[in-house]
Amino acid sequence: MIGVFFLKFFPLLILIDIYIFLVFIRKLTRNVLLRVLWFLPSFLFYEGVYKIIFRVQDYHILLSFIIISVIAAKLVFVLISFWDFPLGYFIKRKIRIFTILGLVACFIIFFVTIYGSVVGQTKFVVKEVEFASSRLPQSFDGYKVVQVSDLHIGTWSDRKGEIEKVIDIVNQQKADVIVLTGDLVNVETKELEGFEDILSRLKAPDGVFSVLGNHDYGDFREWPSEKAKQQNLIDLCAAQKEMGWEMLNNAHTYLVRQNDSIALIGTENFGYFGYPQFADINKAMQGISSDKFTLLLTHDPTFWRYYALHRGVDLTLAGHTHGNQFSIGNLSLASITYPEWSGLYVEGTQGIYVNVGIASVLLPFRFGAWPEITVMTLRKKDS
Numbered sequence: 001m002i003g004v005f006f007l008k009f010f011p012l013l014i015l016i017d018i019y020i021f022l023v024f025i026r027k028l029t030r031n032v033l034l035r036v037l038w039f040l041p042s043f044l045f046y047e048g049v050y051k052i053i054f055r056v057q058d059y060h061i062l063l064s065f066i067i068i069s070v071i072a073a074k075l076v077f078v079l080i081s082f083w084d085f086p087l088g089y090f091i092k093r094k095i096r097i098f099t100i101l102g103l104v105a106c107f108i109i110f111f112v113t114i115y116g117s118v119v120g121q122t123k124f125v126v127k128e129v130e131f132a133s134s135r136l137p138q139s140f141d142g143y144k145v146v147q148v149s150d151l152h153i154g155t156w157s158d159r160k161g162e163i164e165k166v167i168d169i170v171n172q173q174k175a176d177v178i179v180l181t182g183d184l185v186n187v188e189t190k191e192l193e194g195f196e197d198i199l200s201r202l203k204a205p206d207g208v209f210s211v212l213g214n215h216d217y218g219d220f221r222e223w224p225s226e227k228a229k230q231q232n233l234i235d236l237c238a239a240q241k242e243m244g245w246e247m248l249n250n251a252h253t254y255l256v257r258q259n260d261s262i263a264l265i266g267t268e269n270f271g272y273f274g275y276p277q278f279a280d281i282n283k284a285m286q287g288i289s290s291d292k293f294t295l296l297l298t299h300d301p302t303f304w305r306y307y308a309l310h311r312g313v314d315l316t317l318a319g320h321t322h323g324n325q326f327s328i329g330n331l332s333l334a335s336i337t338y339p340e341w342s343g344l345y346v347e348g349t350q351g352i353y354v355n356v357g358i359a360s361v362l363l364p365f366r367f368g369a370w371p372e373i374t375v376m377t378l379r380k381k382d383s
Contacts, residue, residue, distance in 0.1 A: 082098070123370045149182060182299030265284050265297065270299070
């Protein structure tokens with residue numbers, strides 16, 4: 001798919017280089033050798049991309065720099081600097097304002113790309129949030145839920161130390177309960193090999209609970225048979241059990257404090273865009289009394305509006321969005337697809353918290369939407 005994308009846009013990239021040469025480079029020097037050298041980096045760049053796309057399988061890291069840094073920087077520069085032409089027709093001036101702005105934009109793109117790829121991927125942040133409800137038993141006031149989401153363990157195959165760091169940070173939060181809201185793996189269960197001991201270090205007095213995400217079902221690779229695919233899912237659930245985690249696959253349990261309890265519910269994945277839809281909230285909530293405070297774990301936040309709100313779930317914890325791995329404040333392209341894409345959202349007395357996850361997918365890059373560990377503290381609200 002990336003190869004087709006590159007081939008379709010290759011003529012545009014060549015035109016960008018020619019445009020920059022004709023408008024800027026040609027005026028900077030008359031030396032033929034220097035003019036020819038302008039095209040050398042682009043030639044080497046395009047040759048390298050071709051080889052990577054069509055001959056090497058693991059090309060994500062380089063493409064993150066190529067696509068975002070080089071192509072985007074050149075394109076943005078052309079789009080901005082071009083406006084000096086119509087402006088110059090009406091206003092005679094020596095300073096090309098839009099050319100300067102284009103250069104500034106290029107430097108910003110380079111900075112964001114380099115920082116997001118080198119630093120941002122592992123800039124683990126702890127976000128502390130409170131959710132208050134009058135339905136919460138008094139004995140649960142101050143109860144601490146630590147949420148981790150979207151570990152995508154296969155992403156860290158050569159960087160186990162980073163996952164150890166995440167586990168250490170989580171345990172340092174002194175949670176009452178730890179929850180994981182899906183996408184433990186990228187493609188298949190064998191990604192967990194070598195990580196079991198690290199992940200099994202997660203400890204909390206009331207346990208570690210998890211649910212499945214869309215990546216956990218094995219839909220992102222071809223299997224020799226449907227039976228092999230199903231076995232992969234069985235193995236994934238078994239591995240989590242061996243690590244000391246309890247899976248809530250359309251099921252619930254109770255967290256107890258003194259003589260009180262709250263219901264912890266988990267659903268399998270729910271989602272659009274071809275993602276698996278195995279969530280069954282009716283089955284998951286069967287037998288829970290209506291006066292019980294409910295805490296729901298699900299992967300895709302769209303489940304909240306379609307089902308959890310209507311079933312009266314007090315608080316939902318979700319992941320999946322990754323915040324598109326790029327955000328500036330409260331702005332992210334993730335909001336186009338997901339109305340609830342990061343942070344706490346409250347409607348009436350019900351709320352959802354969306355964790356933007358730990359790992360990066362496709363491109364090893366994060367900026368703004370830093371890898372997150374959420375500390376959710378429950379508070380008793382006066383009636």
